[in-house]
Amino acid sequence: xxxFLKLLKPFLLPPTLLAAAFAIGCLLxxxxxxxxxxxFLMSALAAYTLLSLDPVANGLAWTLERNYRxxxxxxxxxxxxAIVILAGGATEPNAHHAMGELSGASxxxxxxxxxxxxxxxxxxxxxxxxxxGDPFNKVxxxxxxxxxxxxxxxxASTAFTAETASRTTHENxxxxxxxxxxxxxxxxxxxxxxxxxxxxxxxxxxxxRGLDVDVVPVAADVASRSFRFTPxxxxxxxxxxxxxxxxxxxxxxxxxxxxxxxx
Numbered sequence: 546x547x548x549f550l551k552l553l554k555p556f557l558l559p560p561t562l563l564a565a566a567f568a569i570g571c572l573l574x575x576x577x578x579x580x581x582x583x584x585f586l587m588s589a590l591a592a593y594t595l596l597s598l599d600p601v602a603n604g605l606a607w608t609l610e611r612n613y614r615x616x617x618x619x620x621x622x623x624x625x626x627a628i629v630i631l632a633g634g635a636t637e638p639n640a641h642h643a644m645g646e647l648s649g650a651s652x653x654x655x656x657x658x659x660x661x662x663x664x665x666x667x668x669x670x671x672x673x674x675x676x677x678g679d680p681f682n683k684v685x686x687x688x689x690x691x692x693x694x695x696x697x698x699x700x701a702s703t704a705f706t707a708e709t710a711s712r713t714t715h716e717n718x719x720x721x722x723x724x725x726x727x728x729x730x731x732x733x734x735x736x737x738x739x740x741x742x743x744x745x746x747x748x749x750x751x752x753x754r755g756l757d758v759d760v761v762p763v764a765a766d767v768a769s770r771s772f773r774f775t776p777x778x779x780x781x782x783x784x785x786x787x788x789x790x791x792x793x794x795x796x797x798x799x800x801x802x803x804x805x806x807x808x
Contacts, residue, residue, distance in 0.1 A: 603788075
């Protein structure tokens with residue numbers, strides 16, 4: 546199921562859909578069905594342009610992020626069982642680069658979690674959850690890499706657990722709950738500080754709450770912001786397109802989780 550869903554996902558997202566619309570349009574024009582072909586081409590161009598505009602990207606991100614902000618103070622959450630940081634991706638070592646690197650989302654999630662840890666004077670341990678999301682490469686060094694950076698930032702090695710078996714948000718939840726039940730079998734419900742990207746928080750919170758976990762959202766990697774009109778804001782950009790695709794990807798994920806009964 547995991548591999549099937551990973552292979553299906555690209556066909557539900559703008560890059561593949563727009564490429565398909567462009568290819569169909571070109572084929573129709575070539576086959577002398579110019580009006581219909583031009584319709585496909587113009588629709589693909591219009592969709593790409595809209596998704597590449599900052600106001601559209603910002604609005605899509607806002608629909609996911611509007612209810613989640615980082616707490617101003619963590620003092621009321623010293624009873625949390627853990628600071629749970631969800632993995633956001635990393636590059637793997639290869640012949641040209643001996644060391645992997647955390648993605649931008651992973652860095653921002655890790656730093657938000659480390660900041661919470663330091664705000665709580667190290668009283669609440671960290672669990673970094675996430676293995677490989679690639680069905681064709683089951684090895685991931687992300688969690689261990691994150692642990693090494695956290696230790697450089699002052700996190701005690703005994704206070705950082707790297708969970709590397711989970712591949713999805715649902716599996717993250719199950720793995721973290723299993724770890725915490727072993728540590729604190731009498732706690733009902735378990736309470737965690739949950740760190741992930743703001744656009745991913747809605748799905749992550751729903752998964753953990755569905756597992757009877759008391760969740761305090763700690764949003765990182767925020768994509769939406771107060772809109773400020775400039776000449777650049779009305780021009781298409783790669784950053785805006787990437788943000789739009791990320792938001793649509795997350796809405797597809799939320800719909801898929803509801804259909805699978807995971808929310």
